[in-house]
Amino acid sequence: MYKCLVCETEFDSFMTFGKMPIANGFLTSEDFKNEFFYELEIGACPNCSMVQLVRQPEREMMFHEDYAFFSSTSEKQRVHFKTLSDEILDLINANDPFVVEIGCNDGIMLEHISKKQIRHLGIEPSTNVAEVAADKGVNTISEFFDYELAKKIKDEYGNASVISASNVMCHIPYLDSVVKGVKELIGDSGVFIFEDPYLIDILEKTSYDQIYDEHVFYFSITSLAKMFDKYDLEIFDVKRINVHGGSMRYYVAQKDTKHVSVDVEKMSEVEKYNEVDKLSTYQNLKTKIERSKEELNNIIRKIKTDGKRIVGYGATSKSTTITNFCGIGPDEIDFISDTTPIKQDKYSPGTHIPVKRYEEFKECYPDYALLFAWNHAEEIMAKEEEFTKAGGKWIMYVPNIEVIDDIL
Ligand code: SAH
Ligand code: TMP
Ligand code: ZN
Numbered sequence: 001m002y003k004c005l006v007c008e009t010e011f012d013s014f015m016t017f018g019k020m021p022i023a024n025g026f027l028t029s030e031d032f033k034n035e036f037f038y039e040l041e042i043g044a045c046p047n048c049s050m051v052q053l054v055r056q057p058e059r060e061m062m063f064h065e066d067y068a069f070f071s072s073t074s075e076k077q078r079v080h081f082k083t084l085s086d087e088i089l090d091l092i093n094a095n096d097p098f099v100v101e102i103g104c105n106d107g108i109m110l111e112h113i114s115k116k117q118i119r120h121l122g123i124e125p126s127t128n129v130a131e132v133a134a135d136k137g138v139n140t141i142s143e144f145f146d147y148e149l150a151k152k153i154k155d156e157y158g159n160a161s162v163i164s165a166s167n168v169m170c171h172i173p174y175l176d177s178v179v180k181g182v183k184e185l186i187g188d189s190g191v192f193i194f195e196d197p198y199l200i201d202i203l204e205k206t207s208y209d210q211i212y213d214e215h216v217f218y219f220s221i222t223s224l225a226k227m228f229d230k231y232d233l234e235i236f237d238v239k240r241i242n243v244h245g246g247s248m249r250y251y252v253a254q255k256d257t258k259h260v261s262v263d264v265e266k267m268s269e270v271e272k273y274n275e276v277d278k279l280s281t282y283q284n285l286k287t288k289i290e291r292s293k294e295e296l297n298n299i300i301r302k303i304k305t306d307g308k309r310i311v312g313y314g315a316t317s318k319s320t321t322i323t324n325f326c327g328i329g330p331d332e333i334d335f336i337s338d339t340t341p342i343k344q345d346k347y348s349p350g351t352h353i354p355v356k357r358y359e360e361f362k363e364c365y366p367d368y369a370l371l372f373a374w375n376h377a378e379e380i381m382a383k384e385e386e387f388t389k390a391g392g393k394w395i396m397y398v399p400n401i402e403v404i405d406d407i408l
Helices: 031-036 077-091 110-115 127-135 147-157 175-186 199-205 223-230 264-272 279-307 319-328 359-361 374-383 385-389
Strands: 012-020 040-042 052-053 098-102 119-123 161-164 189-197 231-243 247-254 310-314 368-371 391-397 402-404
Touching: 012 279, 012 319, 012 359, 052 147, 052 402, 077 147, 077 161, 077 189, 077 319, 098 385, 110 119, 119 147, 127 147, 147 175, 175 189, 175 223, 175 247, 189 199, 199 279, 199 385, 223 231, 231 264, 247 310, 264 279, 264 310, 279 310, 279 391, 368 374
Parallel strands: 098 119, 098 161, 161 189, 310 368, 368 391
Antiparallel strands: 012 040, 040 052, 189 247, 231 247, 391 402
């Protein structure tokens, strides 16, 4: 039995994925012998419906001076966060607004706020990405956000007009401290905007590669509304967004201070219809995940029997779950191509598939590309017409296992 990180109710996990390394822990061959592994296991709380990992590596093992995820590597993400910054700029009507971002990474969002000379603060514990943000003119501190830090920020800067947190709330197991900190910092009238991969998308697409160490929570409105209620906070709007394979953006304020949009009710109904509060939903998910693994392995086995070459496209953190869970290694995949310099000339976590520069993919096309960065399919497809024209095929595994000529 495990204890819910939110409400402390005891529950059993519904699935274990076996031993997993750090999802973003790309490594050199010298590091193989010291590689850290833990058991990746997930459950759903029968009381508050929060879907969660039952254990997570120490935060310092994931977020540090060599953090491998740089937000700005995708054009789509750059556009997405420019749009979010515009929305925030429209929202702030205070005299001297103050915008805080938790997990600002390389400044992909805050750089636009900074350019407008608006008081702001980015909180980013991974110092390498924080330095990139600082170089862009973003006021950054390298710390982990929690209640204590929120109080310090409030003392120094006053209340935040907006706190933004993208793809980071779901990373933090000490949610109680974070939510208390947010509540303290937004004061009476500030707004908290956060977004994370959405549970309904994971269920609909069987996108189980979202399940890895950094993602300790798989949020729904159902679970979050209950949680915020305890702090007299309220979700007053939601927006489904098409990033990271399907996410939800939540707008939160002090209870009864904002008009609650009909979309909150509508999406809660969708969640009820999808039975996010029933254990059977997760047992079904487990069955689908096991089927997906088997089908992917069958396809890969057949391709290898035919003597063809496969290259992975995008050394995503998500691919760590797929390769380790499905047992896909360098015998199946020659290398994974990725545009992020810090990942290149290293090996994939756990399975030790070489990660190479994108040019190596371009210079010698494989027969098949296994699309690990499926959430960037449109952007990649636009770039890879030549590969497709040359007869290259894409192996997809979300939402279904397919081999196709054209991604879209
Ligand atoms: N917001 C960016 C980055 C998401 S990755 C985007 O959406 O693309 C998550 C980031 O949160 C990482 O850069 C990580 O270092 C940071 N992070 C992790 N725990 C944190 C915490 N407690 N407080 C602030 N940032 C944190
Ligand atoms: P993400 O799915 O977590 O956003 O990670 C995407 C990874 O894929 C990141 O390491 C960058 C890489 N990538 C490419 O190699 N080529 C591309 O065209 C895109 C969009 C991403
Ligand atoms: Zn619970």
